[in-house]
Amino acid sequence: MVTRKAGDGVTGKADMVTQEAGDHVAAALELAREIAAAVPDPELPMVTLADLGILRRVTAEDGRVVVTITPTYSGCPALREMAHDLRYRLARAGFADVIVRTELVPAWSSDQITPEGRAKLQAAGIAPPHPVRPDQGRPGQGPVPLPLTMALPKFVACPRCGSLDTERTAAFGATACTALFRCRTCREPFEYVKDI
């Protein structure tokens, strides 16, 4: 029976056993991180959980891998699939005992989508979100102002032809995180990841 030190499991073990074993645990955790980061989003499979900012962190507790994710929207049905896919892929790599945790604070924002994620969305024909306006539903900032014009981001560029002459055809799209747009230049419809 070993005595655990305070702090997270990896550091504790590395201190207790040998430096070599510590390196081994660190390497395993790094592998788990890579695998978790590469899990595709079930609704937008061209981007990963890391690209979308859904993956918050991968840590170790008592020798188990703990993956912490955050939902984009409260009712996002994909969250369950993400947890399942994380467990499946990590199990395939030998991590049998994985805990997937949900974290609600801070709430997900489209600002957390990485530059790589935005580039991948754009390449797949989905317009990435504009930065969230400072007055847009930040907790603790007092009443949310009512714009009376449906909070339209300026200049959503067509992801296909780059034209700025686009219009929104629907405030909500096929998934919780998108709205529908149409390009007036190339006439193609496209999705826009809502800025929240």
Added chain:
Amino acid sequence: MTDDDDFAAYQSLAEETEDHRWAFGTGFSDPLEGIDTSVPAGVDGAALAAYCLALGDDALIYSHRLQQWVTRMPELEEETALANIALDLLGQARLLLSRAGQAEGAGRDEDRLAFFRTEGDFRNVRLVEPADADFAELAGRLLIFSAWRLALFGELTGSADPVVAAIAGKGVKELAYHRDYAAQWVIRLGDGTALSHARMQAALAAIWPLVDELFRSDAVAARLPGVAADPAGLRAEVDGVLDAVLGAAGLDRPTGAPLAPVAGQAGREGVHTEALGYVLAELQSVARAYPDATW
């Protein structure tokens, strides 16, 4: 990226798992899994459970009413919008009912609370119960509901219960979007043709008697200082929003008298309109017919 990567999310559904899922999006686990759900010191756990139940019931019943519009909307885009709004509210309901079950500590999970309570045990406000008579009523009720809930959740982002604060923090973003959507339609109908204006005005008159109840003092909230929001304190913000929208829409603020509580009791005390029974009959029928089923 390989094909394997593209489809692994779906392939993994075919794996034998412990959760017996049968379709995408099923096999629900506790939506608060991995979140610290201990009740903070000094907070009345029973009152917290009752409070979360009421806020969860508002979202659950209204989500179901919105879902009933799916396949009946005038345009596909609007139907998608309503389905998305209903989904957001269902997500809020799941989080809140789960929180209620944990704070109660009697082993009831979200499904137990949603599907195996009778009318008198529901604590939602009566505003969410009636079926909308037409699209104008849908837009009006959605505007009032989302303006009120946004004001409420705005207050709750500072709740002393960290779980309630977290749920509210997510919900604020969603509700702001819902409110914008509803406001757009109220303005478009109110400021549209003579017919659309008349129907929007009539719709507001039909809903108005249920508005007063949203701001009634609440015995449960009173037991939760620092955790719950005082309903009366939300009135100024909601009135300001409604006045701004009605003004832009050229609509008059209705003057109809509030629907009185029954012997001092309304939705928050479990006294409902006749409409709630019909919602529950549909909402609960499958779970009650197959009580051992999982989904």
